[in-house]
Amino acid sequence: MIKNLIIGSGFSAAMVKILLKEKARVLSLTSHNNLRSKDFIRRKSLESNKFFSKKSLSLGSTKFILKKGRLHDRLTHGGNSNIWGGHINLKKIPKNLINFFIKKKIFFQKLSFSITGTTSHNKNLAQLQVISGKIFKAQDLLNIVENAFILNFFIKKKKVEVKKLFLCLGTIQLIDLLYRSKFLKENDIIELSEFDHQFNLGFKKSKYKKNTTIIRYSFARAVGHFLGVQSYSKYLKLLNFVPFCIDQIFYNNKTKYALQIKDGIFTEKMSSNNTKSNFGKSIHYCNMKINGVFINDFLTKININLLGFGMPFVNQSVPGPISNDIILDVKKKLSLLKSKWKIN
Numbered sequence: 001m002i003k004n005l006i007i008g009s010g011f012s013a014a015m016v017k018i019l020l021k022e023k024a025r026v027l028s029l030t031s032h033n034n035l036r037s038k039d040f041i042r043r044k045s046l047e048s049n050k051f052f053s054k055k056s057l058s059l060g061s062t063k064f065i066l067k068k069g070r071l072h073d074r075l076t077h078g079g080n081s082n083i084w085g086g087h088i089n090l091k092k093i094p095k096n097l098i099n100f101f102i103k104k105k106i107f108f109q110k111l112s113f114s115i116t117g118t119t120s121h122n123k124n125l126a127q128l129q130v131i132s133g134k135i136f137k138a139q140d141l142l143n144i145v146e147n148a149f150i151l152n153f154f155i156k157k158k159k160v161e162v163k164k165l166f167l168c169l170g171t172i173q174l175i176d177l178l179y180r181s182k183f184l185k186e187n188d189i190i191e192l193s194e195f196d197h198q199f200n201l202g203f204k205k206s207k208y209k210k211n212t213t214i215i216r217y218s219f220a221r222a223v224g225h226f227l228g229v230q231s232y233s234k235y236l237k238l239l240n241f242v243p244f245c246i247d248q249i250f251y252n253n254k255t256k257y258a259l260q261i262k263d264g265i266f267t268e269k270m271s272s273n274n275t276k277s278n279f280g281k282s283i284h285y286c287n288m289k290i291n292g293v294f295i296n297d298f299l300t301k302i303n304i305n306l307l308g309f310g311m312p313f314v315n316q317s318v319p320g321p322i323s324n325d326i327i328l329d330v331k332k333k334l335s336l337l338k339s340k341w342k343i344n
Helices: 011-020 095-103 171-180 219-227 295-302 323-343
Strands: 002-007 025-028 063-065 087-089 107-110 118-120 125-129 162-167 189-203 212-218 244-262 265-268 286-290 306-308
Touching: 002 011, 011 025, 011 323, 087 323, 095 107, 171 286, 212 219, 219 244, 286 295, 295 306
Parallel strands: 002 025, 002 162, 063 265, 162 306
Antiparallel strands: 087 125, 107 125, 118 212, 189 244, 189 286, 212 244, 244 265
């Protein structure tokens, strides 16, 4: 019997692995070759790749026909952490947890044009880095991952193969797994939400908009981020003379987005009339609900030893980075789980 099994190898999986402080097997797809068959659909519209990042395909069991939204699927070791900006809001992260990460050689670099190529009017924002100065990615912690793809899972009272199952999957792969495992039914409705978001071109010394959370990228760092360069390299800094910048703006209001499944195809539910045409642009969509039930409660009803981590499983509290919400959610759930172990 496997005591702890982590499915996925992105940021949330890395956080579960180090905060669990127990042995756990990690299963994730590290090669697409075994999935290129008639049994899986390639969904090019969900793929998110950058020039210098490892190419990732979106392969799965369901189709997505999207007109207003833009969802993403990076089915590869590291997930979104291979292309992200590594930002985190430290306001609610306890000091002892920060020190724990530092001991694991994960550092919190304050934003500045000279070091990270980014700034913000929110002084609580930092960038997660490793000792080399590169942006942290999941592979920095998850160096032992078994190449596997989970087709489905089921619950049997008399046979236990896995005691604790941790689903650390992105939104699309989570939906696919629940569908293949027959926990999603015909006409079920999936709901997501995100803080409104946009990119604006401006100048480095421009005033920040009020009532927003803004990460300001120098032109050089914006180019690097667009291309998938996960460090503020000396070559990018050659462009520092350019006075322009890109503002990544997060607004305080949230937008909801709904999908409905019919015959294995997800389409946008038009009754979600407050959905704007650029939903998903921030890639921070979260707070997944299935037929109005929060995904954490949905999994608990399946089995109390089934836990989920990552963006679908958090309800982001403030606009901006979502990595801090994921870390706090992992810490909270694992603490509750360990207290139950002690009682048992």
